[in-house]
Amino acid sequence: MLNRLTAALNFQTQALNLRSERQRMLASNIANADTPGYQARDMNFAQALREATGNSAKGGSVAGAMAATQVGHLSPAAGARSESQKLYATAAQTNLDSNTVDMDRERANFADNAVKYEATLRFINSTVRTTLEAMKSPNAS
Protein backbone atom coordinates (compact mmCIF):
# COMPACT_ATOMS: atom_id res chain seq x y z
CA MET A 1 0.00 0.00 0.00
CA LEU A 2 2.70 2.45 1.05
CA ASN A 3 4.83 1.75 -2.00
CA ARG A 4 1.91 2.79 -4.19
CA LEU A 5 2.08 6.20 -2.57
CA THR A 6 5.79 6.51 -3.22
CA ALA A 7 5.82 4.87 -6.66
CA ALA A 8 4.74 8.17 -8.16
CA LEU A 9 7.98 9.68 -6.88
CA ASN A 10 10.29 7.09 -8.47
CA PHE A 11 10.45 8.70 -11.88
CA GLN A 12 11.28 12.14 -10.49
CA THR A 13 13.88 10.62 -8.16
CA GLN A 14 15.69 9.05 -11.10
CA ALA A 15 15.49 12.32 -13.00
CA LEU A 16 16.92 14.18 -10.00
CA ASN A 17 19.79 11.70 -9.71
CA LEU A 18 20.67 12.08 -13.37
CA ARG A 19 20.39 15.86 -13.20
CA SER A 20 22.88 15.94 -10.33
CA GLU A 21 25.20 13.62 -12.23
CA ARG A 22 25.04 15.83 -15.30
CA GLN A 23 25.64 18.89 -13.13
CA ARG A 24 28.81 17.24 -11.83
CA MET A 25 29.92 16.37 -15.34
CA LEU A 26 29.45 19.97 -16.51
CA ALA A 27 31.33 21.21 -13.45
CA SER A 28 34.23 18.96 -14.44
CA ASN A 29 34.18 20.47 -17.92
CA ILE A 30 34.26 24.02 -16.56
CA ALA A 31 37.05 23.07 -14.14
CA ASN A 32 39.14 21.67 -16.99
CA ALA A 33 38.60 24.59 -19.37
CA ASP A 34 42.35 25.31 -19.39
CA THR A 35 43.72 21.76 -19.24
CA PRO A 36 45.59 20.75 -22.41
CA GLY A 37 44.17 17.66 -24.10
CA TYR A 38 40.98 17.48 -22.01
CA GLN A 39 37.92 16.16 -23.88
CA ALA A 40 34.62 17.66 -22.74
CA ARG A 41 31.94 15.17 -21.68
CA ASP A 42 28.19 15.39 -21.66
CA MET A 43 25.32 12.96 -21.39
CA ASN A 44 22.35 12.13 -23.56
CA PHE A 45 19.83 12.93 -20.87
CA ALA A 46 16.74 11.46 -22.57
CA GLN A 47 18.47 8.14 -23.23
CA ALA A 48 19.98 8.01 -19.74
CA LEU A 49 16.59 8.64 -18.13
CA ARG A 50 14.99 5.96 -20.30
CA GLU A 51 17.66 3.47 -19.24
CA ALA A 52 17.37 4.47 -15.59
CA THR A 53 13.59 4.17 -15.38
CA GLY A 54 13.66 0.91 -17.35
CA ASN A 55 16.12 -0.50 -14.84
CA SER A 56 14.09 0.58 -11.86
CA ALA A 57 11.32 -1.81 -12.90
CA LYS A 58 13.76 -4.67 -12.43
CA GLY A 59 14.82 -3.46 -9.03
CA GLY A 60 18.01 -1.57 -9.92
CA SER A 61 18.01 1.78 -8.18
CA VAL A 62 21.11 3.48 -9.61
CA ALA A 63 21.08 5.01 -13.07
CA GLY A 64 22.97 2.84 -15.54
CA ALA A 65 23.65 0.18 -12.89
CA MET A 66 24.64 -3.24 -14.22
CA ALA A 67 22.20 -5.99 -13.44
CA ALA A 68 23.10 -9.66 -12.85
CA THR A 69 20.11 -11.43 -14.41
CA GLN A 70 21.66 -14.89 -14.96
CA VAL A 71 23.39 -17.28 -12.59
CA GLY A 72 26.71 -17.00 -14.46
CA HIS A 73 26.82 -13.19 -14.43
CA LEU A 74 29.63 -11.57 -12.48
CA SER A 75 28.29 -9.34 -9.76
CA PRO A 76 29.29 -5.75 -10.56
CA ALA A 77 31.59 -3.85 -8.23
CA ALA A 78 30.01 -1.15 -6.12
CA GLY A 79 29.49 2.02 -8.12
CA ALA A 80 30.01 0.29 -11.48
CA ARG A 81 27.67 1.49 -14.16
CA SER A 82 27.33 1.52 -17.92
CA GLU A 83 29.03 4.31 -19.81
CA SER A 84 26.59 4.29 -22.69
CA GLN A 85 25.01 7.62 -21.85
CA LYS A 86 28.28 9.49 -21.41
CA LEU A 87 29.36 11.10 -24.67
CA TYR A 88 32.19 13.29 -25.87
CA ALA A 89 31.23 16.78 -26.86
CA THR A 90 32.74 18.00 -30.12
CA ALA A 91 34.55 21.31 -30.18
CA ALA A 92 32.82 24.20 -31.92
CA GLN A 93 36.18 25.78 -32.63
CA THR A 94 39.42 23.86 -32.85
CA ASN A 95 42.11 24.60 -30.36
CA LEU A 96 45.88 24.19 -30.50
CA ASP A 97 46.06 22.27 -27.22
CA SER A 98 43.23 19.91 -28.35
CA ASN A 99 41.00 20.95 -25.46
CA THR A 100 37.35 20.64 -26.54
CA VAL A 101 35.67 22.65 -23.75
CA ASP A 102 33.49 25.40 -25.21
CA MET A 103 32.98 27.71 -22.25
CA ASP A 104 29.85 29.42 -23.65
CA ARG A 105 28.15 26.10 -24.26
CA GLU A 106 29.16 24.71 -20.89
CA ARG A 107 27.90 27.76 -19.03
CA ALA A 108 24.60 27.64 -20.91
CA ASN A 109 24.21 23.92 -20.23
CA PHE A 110 25.11 24.42 -16.58
CA ALA A 111 22.46 27.12 -16.09
CA ASP A 112 19.90 25.05 -18.02
CA ASN A 113 20.63 21.98 -15.93
CA ALA A 114 20.40 23.95 -12.67
CA VAL A 115 16.95 25.28 -13.59
CA LYS A 116 15.73 21.82 -14.57
CA TYR A 117 17.09 20.37 -11.34
CA GLU A 118 15.04 22.91 -9.44
CA ALA A 119 12.01 22.12 -11.55
CA THR A 120 12.34 18.44 -10.64
CA LEU A 121 12.61 19.42 -6.96
CA ARG A 122 9.34 21.35 -7.27
CA PHE A 123 7.63 18.41 -8.97
CA ILE A 124 8.62 16.19 -6.04
CA ASN A 125 7.53 18.81 -3.53
CA SER A 126 4.13 19.21 -5.11
CA THR A 127 3.63 15.43 -5.32
CA VAL A 128 4.40 15.16 -1.60
CA ARG A 129 2.02 18.02 -0.81
CA THR A 130 -0.76 16.48 -2.89
CA THR A 131 -0.31 13.12 -1.17
CA LEU A 132 -0.36 14.72 2.27
CA GLU A 133 -3.48 16.69 1.35
CA ALA A 134 -5.20 13.49 0.23
CA MET A 135 -4.42 11.80 3.56
CA LYS A 136 -6.08 14.53 5.64
CA SER A 137 -9.40 13.76 7.24
CA PRO A 138 -12.31 15.58 5.59
CA ASN A 139 -13.53 16.72 9.02
CA ALA A 140 -10.18 18.10 10.09
CA SER A 141 -10.57 21.56 8.66
Add this chain to the structure above:
Amino acid sequence: MSMFQIFNVAGSAVSAQSQRLNVVASNLANADTVAGPDGQAYKARQVVFQTALMGAGNDIGNAGVRVSTISEDQTAGRKVHDPKHPQADAEGYVTYSNVNTVEEMVNMISASRSYQNNIEVMSTAKNLLLKTLQLGQS
Protein backbone atom coordinates in the same frame (compact mmCIF):
# COMPACT_ATOMS: atom_id res chain seq x y z
CA MET B 1 25.10 12.13 -3.61
CA SER B 2 27.13 13.18 -6.59
CA MET B 3 26.45 16.92 -6.20
CA PHE B 4 28.80 17.13 -3.22
CA GLN B 5 31.73 16.18 -5.44
CA ILE B 6 31.21 19.37 -7.43
CA PHE B 7 32.89 21.17 -4.53
CA ASN B 8 35.96 18.93 -4.86
CA VAL B 9 36.11 19.39 -8.63
CA ALA B 10 35.55 23.15 -8.66
CA GLY B 11 37.74 23.57 -5.58
CA SER B 12 40.67 21.86 -7.25
CA ALA B 13 40.20 24.09 -10.29
CA VAL B 14 40.10 27.21 -8.12
CA SER B 15 43.31 26.24 -6.37
CA ALA B 16 45.02 25.44 -9.68
CA GLN B 17 43.95 28.78 -11.13
CA SER B 18 45.16 30.64 -8.06
CA GLN B 19 48.53 28.96 -8.44
CA ARG B 20 48.57 30.14 -12.06
CA LEU B 21 47.78 33.69 -10.87
CA ASN B 22 50.61 33.40 -8.38
CA VAL B 23 53.07 32.42 -11.10
CA VAL B 24 51.85 35.28 -13.30
CA ALA B 25 52.36 37.67 -10.39
CA SER B 26 55.95 36.56 -9.87
CA ASN B 27 56.63 36.76 -13.61
CA LEU B 28 55.27 40.31 -13.77
CA ALA B 29 57.18 41.31 -10.65
CA ASN B 30 60.39 40.05 -12.23
CA ALA B 31 59.77 41.51 -15.69
CA ASP B 32 62.67 43.93 -15.31
CA THR B 33 65.05 42.02 -13.08
CA VAL B 34 68.58 41.47 -14.29
CA ALA B 35 69.66 38.61 -12.06
CA GLY B 36 67.54 35.86 -10.55
CA PRO B 37 68.34 33.90 -7.37
CA ASP B 38 70.95 31.81 -9.25
CA GLY B 39 72.80 34.82 -10.66
CA GLN B 40 71.34 34.21 -14.14
CA ALA B 41 68.57 36.33 -15.63
CA TYR B 42 65.09 35.42 -14.32
CA LYS B 43 63.25 32.89 -16.53
CA ALA B 44 59.49 33.21 -16.98
CA ARG B 45 57.50 30.35 -15.42
CA GLN B 46 54.37 28.66 -16.70
CA VAL B 47 52.08 26.23 -14.90
CA VAL B 48 51.04 23.02 -16.69
CA PHE B 49 47.54 21.78 -15.86
CA GLN B 50 46.58 18.14 -15.77
CA THR B 51 43.24 16.38 -15.30
CA ALA B 52 43.00 14.62 -11.94
CA LEU B 53 40.27 12.01 -11.56
CA MET B 54 38.87 12.48 -8.06
CA GLY B 55 36.12 9.91 -7.66
CA ALA B 56 36.23 6.25 -6.76
CA GLY B 57 37.58 4.17 -9.65
CA ASN B 58 38.04 5.93 -12.96
CA ASP B 59 34.87 7.99 -13.01
CA ILE B 60 35.44 10.46 -15.85
CA GLY B 61 32.49 12.59 -14.80
CA ASN B 62 34.46 13.66 -11.78
CA ALA B 63 37.52 15.31 -13.27
CA GLY B 64 39.34 17.92 -11.23
CA VAL B 65 42.53 19.79 -12.11
CA ARG B 66 45.98 19.81 -10.61
CA VAL B 67 49.18 21.57 -11.52
CA SER B 68 51.50 18.84 -12.78
CA THR B 69 54.66 20.90 -13.30
CA ILE B 70 55.87 24.48 -13.38
CA SER B 71 58.06 24.82 -16.44
CA GLU B 72 60.65 27.51 -17.07
CA ASP B 73 60.74 29.35 -20.38
CA GLN B 74 64.22 28.66 -21.81
CA THR B 75 64.31 31.35 -24.51
CA ALA B 76 67.16 33.85 -24.32
CA GLY B 77 66.56 36.98 -22.28
CA ARG B 78 66.31 40.49 -23.58
CA LYS B 79 69.79 42.02 -24.14
CA VAL B 80 70.42 45.70 -23.67
CA HIS B 81 73.69 47.46 -24.40
CA ASP B 82 74.70 49.30 -21.22
CA PRO B 83 78.46 49.04 -20.47
CA LYS B 84 78.17 51.11 -17.24
CA HIS B 85 75.74 48.60 -15.66
CA PRO B 86 77.35 46.46 -12.90
CA GLN B 87 75.84 43.28 -14.43
CA ALA B 88 77.13 43.99 -17.94
CA ASP B 89 79.13 41.22 -19.63
CA ALA B 90 82.46 41.59 -21.50
CA GLU B 91 80.77 43.11 -24.57
CA GLY B 92 78.79 45.54 -22.45
CA TYR B 93 75.42 43.79 -22.73
CA VAL B 94 73.03 43.33 -19.80
CA THR B 95 70.68 40.31 -19.95
CA TYR B 96 67.20 41.03 -18.62
CA SER B 97 64.54 38.40 -17.87
CA ASN B 98 62.62 36.82 -20.76
CA VAL B 99 59.16 37.72 -19.37
CA ASN B 100 56.71 38.89 -22.01
CA THR B 101 54.54 41.39 -20.14
CA VAL B 102 51.67 41.38 -22.63
CA GLU B 103 51.47 37.60 -22.60
CA GLU B 104 51.44 37.60 -18.80
CA MET B 105 48.61 40.14 -18.66
CA VAL B 106 46.54 37.98 -21.01
CA ASN B 107 47.36 34.97 -18.85
CA MET B 108 46.24 36.88 -15.77
CA ILE B 109 42.88 37.83 -17.26
CA SER B 110 42.30 34.27 -18.44
CA ALA B 111 43.14 32.87 -14.99
CA SER B 112 40.86 35.29 -13.17
CA ARG B 113 37.94 34.54 -15.54
CA SER B 114 38.37 30.81 -15.00
CA TYR B 115 38.55 31.40 -11.24
CA GLN B 116 35.26 33.34 -11.33
CA ASN B 117 33.60 30.64 -13.44
CA ASN B 118 34.48 27.96 -10.91
CA ILE B 119 33.34 30.06 -7.95
CA GLU B 120 30.00 30.48 -9.71
CA VAL B 121 29.77 26.74 -10.29
CA MET B 122 30.27 26.21 -6.57
CA SER B 123 27.64 28.75 -5.54
CA THR B 124 25.10 27.26 -7.97
CA ALA B 125 25.77 23.79 -6.59
CA LYS B 126 25.42 25.12 -3.04
CA ASN B 127 22.05 26.72 -3.85
CA LEU B 128 20.76 23.52 -5.43
CA LEU B 129 21.90 21.44 -2.45
CA LEU B 130 20.26 23.83 0.03
CA LYS B 131 17.01 23.56 -1.92
CA THR B 132 17.35 19.77 -1.93
CA LEU B 133 17.66 19.84 1.85
CA GLN B 134 14.30 21.59 2.07
CA LEU B 135 12.62 18.88 0.01
CA GLY B 136 9.12 18.10 1.26
CA GLN B 137 9.13 20.81 3.92
CA SER B 138 7.23 23.56 2.16
